[in-house]
Amino acid sequence: MKTISDEQKPSLSPRGAEKREKILEGALRVFLAQGYSASMDAIAAEAGVAKQTVYSHFKDKHSLFSALIDRLLDHFLTAGMTQEILLLDAPSFIRKVAQISLSRMDDWEYVSLLRLIIGESGRFPELSELYVARMVKPGIQKLADYLRANDQLRFSDPDAVARIIHGSLINFVISQEIMHGKHAMPMPRERMINSIVDLVLFAGEASKQAS
Amino acid sequence: MKTISDEQKPSLSPRGAEKREKILEGALRVFLAQGYSASMDAIAAEAGVAKQTVYSHFKDKHSLFSALIDRLLDHFLTAGMTQEILLLDAPSFIRKVAQISLSRMDDWEYVSLLRLIIGESGRFPELSELYVARMVKPGIQKLADYLRANDQLRFSDPDAVARIIHGSLINFVISQEIMHGKHAMPMPRERMINSIVDLVLFAGEASKQAS
DNA sequence: GTCTATACATGGATAGAC
DNA sequence: GTCTATCCATGTATAGAC
Numbered sequence: 001m002k003t004i005s006d007e008q009k010p011s012l013s014p015r016g017a018e019k020r021e022k023i024l025e026g027a028l029r030v031f032l033a034q035g036y037s038a039s040m041d042a043i044a045a046e047a048g049v050a051k052q053t054v055y056s057h058f059k060d061k062h063s064l065f066s067a068l069i070d071r072l073l074d075h076f077l078t079a080g081m082t083q084e085i086l087l088l089d090a091p092s093f094i095r096k097v098a099q100i101s102l103s104r105m106d107d108w109e110y111v112s113l114l115r116l117i118i119g120e121s122g123r124f125p126e127l128s129e130l131y132v133a134r135m136v137k138p139g140i141q142k143l144a145d146y147l148r149a150n151d152q153l154r155f156s157d158p159d160a161v162a163r164i165i166h167g168s169l170i171n172f173v174i175s176q177e178i179m180h181g182k183h184a185m186p187m188p189r190e191r192m193i194n195s196i197v198d199l200v201l202f203a204g205e206a207s208k209q210a211s
Numbered sequence: 212m213k214t215i216s217d218e219q220k221p222s223l224s225p226r227g228a229e230k231r232e233k234i235l236e237g238a239l240r241v242f243l244a245q246g247y248s249a250s251m252d253a254i255a256a257e258a259g260v261a262k263q264t265v266y267s268h269f270k271d272k273h274s275l276f277s278a279l280i281d282r283l284l285d286h287f288l289t290a291g292m293t294q295e296i297l298l299l300d301a302p303s304f305i306r307k308v309a310q311i312s313l314s315r316m317d318d319w320e321y322v323s324l325l326r327l328i329i330g331e332s333g334r335f336p337e338l339s340e341l342y343v344a345r346m347v348k349p350g351i352q353k354l355a356d357y358l359r360a361n362d363q364l365r366f367s368d369p370d371a372v373a374r375i376i377h378g379s380l381i382n383f384v385i386s387q388e389i390m391h392g393k394h395a396m397p398m399p400r401e402r403m404i405n406s407i408v409d410l411v412l413f414a415g416e417a418s419k420q421a422s
Numbered sequence: 423g424t425c426t427a428t429a430c431a432t433g434g435a436t437a438g439a440c
Numbered sequence: 441g442t443c444t445a446t447c448c449a450t451g452t453a454t455a456g457a458c
Binding site: 250251252262263266271272 | 450451452453454455
């Protein structure tokens, strides 16, 4: 498993691992709430340990940050699509994928993580690249593979269509939740889901007839 | 014009306005490159003025930041779609909109601004709300109005379709440029544009026949 | 209004006792 | 390994001369 975190893992005695856990959980809350500009004092306080204890587990602030992102990516990866979804027929599959993607709007941690990764993608390009490699690319790949394999649909460029589907979903999360657009331009997620399903199915059908 | 910046504008004598301009241009470069965590010293240095001069034009850091975002939104707004595009037929219209949206990938200032607004949307929700109100909502509105008016297309929910188009375009910019995905998962923008045009036209045709 | 110099607070990281 | 106390650099904001 490729990783970018380079923190030392001292001893790993039972109690030592507990502290490490407490630190990561404190850092989770503080970083997601305040961004990378959060202070190490605030993290230590939130974790309920002394600041030096943080530094005994992580080389510096950036190492702690990287380890945290790493961990979060693992967490959200497992909470992704299962294999059995691939067995669904086209309408159910598209709908299910859309529902899963948009259900993350309710997850404060996911929304904050996405904001954080985008926000720090200038200073820490490795983190956004890791996010792309671990979350975005595999997700689009699975989607494109399904589109390619399903003979109800016949797109000339399934990879591009997969990106359209994925992009419209992710950007809905970004515009509604991250950028707080749900007040100024509200839209029930069901409408988005229905339109995406319709768009893909109609177009998939039509391009099949055209070929 | 609604605005959130609340800085004072002292005297506005010719030379005073020049200084203000220099400050804003320096702040532009530094903020876009380093994010909100950029120091006032760095901004003053980049602008070629003393730090106190910055404070004589802007109440504090946040006021300067807000004024800058405000200004940038105006700048990119005017560089948007002209009215004559609305006269194009459906295929040309969709393609033109997509081309304009993706052409912003080449604009470092736009990419950085988007990253900055998303990144600071936690600490400064007003800024992202302003972005939504001024850029996103009007853009989607125009797109939806066109879809509604054009009788080559007949969608049951033009507003949702407009969001899908817009979202897939914006997210392409985000994933490729902001999150540096263009190396790990490259895709020529022409492929995106072609597939969006195909998807919308095929689906718009098909749903017309279905109704 | 613009400059130089500075006050005051905060934050990252470390020293040293236990 | 964990704690308390501290060093030192940096950053926002202001004071005072011109």
